[in-house]
Amino acid sequence: MPSLIDIRRRIRSVKNTQQITKAMKMVSAAKLRRAQDRVIAARPYTSMLRAMLSDIAATAASDEKAGENPLLARREEKRILLILITGDKGLAGAFNTNLIKGAQRFSAEHGGATVKLELIGRKGRDFFRKRGAAIAGEQIGLANKPAYKDTAVIARKAMDLYRAGEIDAVYLLFNEFKSVVSQKLTLTRILPVELPQQEAAGDFIFEQPVVELLEMLLPRYVETEFFRALLESSAAEHAARMTAMDAATSNAADMIDRLTLYMNRVRQASITKEIIEVVSGAAAAE
Numbered sequence: 001m002p003s004l005i006d007i008r009r010r011i012r013s014v015k016n017t018q019q020i021t022k023a024m025k026m027v028s029a030a031k032l033r034r035a036q037d038r039v040i041a042a043r044p045y046t047s048m049l050r051a052m053l054s055d056i057a058a059t060a061a062s063d064e065k066a067g068e069n070p071l072l073a074r075r076e077e078k079r080i081l082l083i084l085i086t087g088d089k090g091l092a093g094a095f096n097t098n099l100i101k102g103a104q105r106f107s108a109e110h111g112g113a114t115v116k117l118e119l120i121g122r123k124g125r126d127f128f129r130k131r132g133a134a135i136a137g138e139q140i141g142l143a144n145k146p147a148y149k150d151t152a153v154i155a156r157k158a159m160d161l162y163r164a165g166e167i168d169a170v171y172l173l174f175n176e177f178k179s180v181v182s183q184k185l186t187l188t189r190i191l192p193v194e195l196p197q198q199e200a201a202g203d204f205i206f207e208q209p210v211v212e213l214l215e216m217l218l219p220r221y222v223e224t225e226f227f228r229a230l231l232e233s234s235a236a237e238h239a240a241r242m243t244a245m246d247a248a249t250s251n252a253a254d255m256i257d258r259l260t261l262y263m264n265r266v267r268q269a270s271i272t273k274e275i276i277e278v279v280s281g282a283a284a285a286e
Helices: 004-062 064-068 095-109 122-130 148-163 210-285
Strands: 079-085 114-120 135-139 169-179 182-191
Touching: 004 169, 004 210, 079 095, 079 148, 079 210, 095 114, 095 122, 095 169, 095 182, 095 210, 114 122, 114 148, 122 135, 135 148, 148 182, 148 210, 169 210, 182 210
Parallel strands: 079 114, 079 169, 114 135
Antiparallel strands: 169 182
16 A cells, blocks of 8 residues: 555646646637637638639639640649648647548559658658658648748649649648537648530630630649648647647646545554554553
């Protein structure tokens, strides 16, 4: 049976851990609010850009030159670039684990193709580097302060590789922010760009040829999708960490209660034993 000193030391250790998890929960909650505001602000822009691209694509459907855009070229997927967005830190529940498992599952499902990884985030980078995976590039620290210019560089690199024919498809794997307690593992194909097959929402008159507009909007659309994915992943990570730290704080409180109850029982048993020894000694002295 552990001594009272050991139990008190254990309770003090759990209380210190509880203070840390409570502080981390508060920090993640503050960061989540800012990240969530950025996600909500970016979604209308992405939706409008997608709608504009849809109208231009519908108008340009009859133009043969529109289909010659290299970002629309479809090829057999023999060489795939998978862009994986993980976190730089842990203590976020299954946030990073689900992403890594998703990347492994994607590679297994495309066993006949060569899959290269563009890794955004320290957790994914460390995991696949130790296992000797084919890594095309790595980016650390983007999730803390997502910036459009940083994601645009990655998007342009992917587009350059696709135009040159060095890769046949580009996929994005990330956690999409749904709510504080819900994040959705999302796999989306970025290249080749999938143009919606629908009629234009109205009769538009363009000053520039629609082919030129399409050539200008397609790269911007790809860059925006990259930036949106990073924003979604950042918000989802803070939400997952806040939820995990809240659960850890509650578990610490439960453990403190159990240890305190156990300590009281041990102390009561010790006092009872001492009383019995005193009574037995007094009885023997008589």
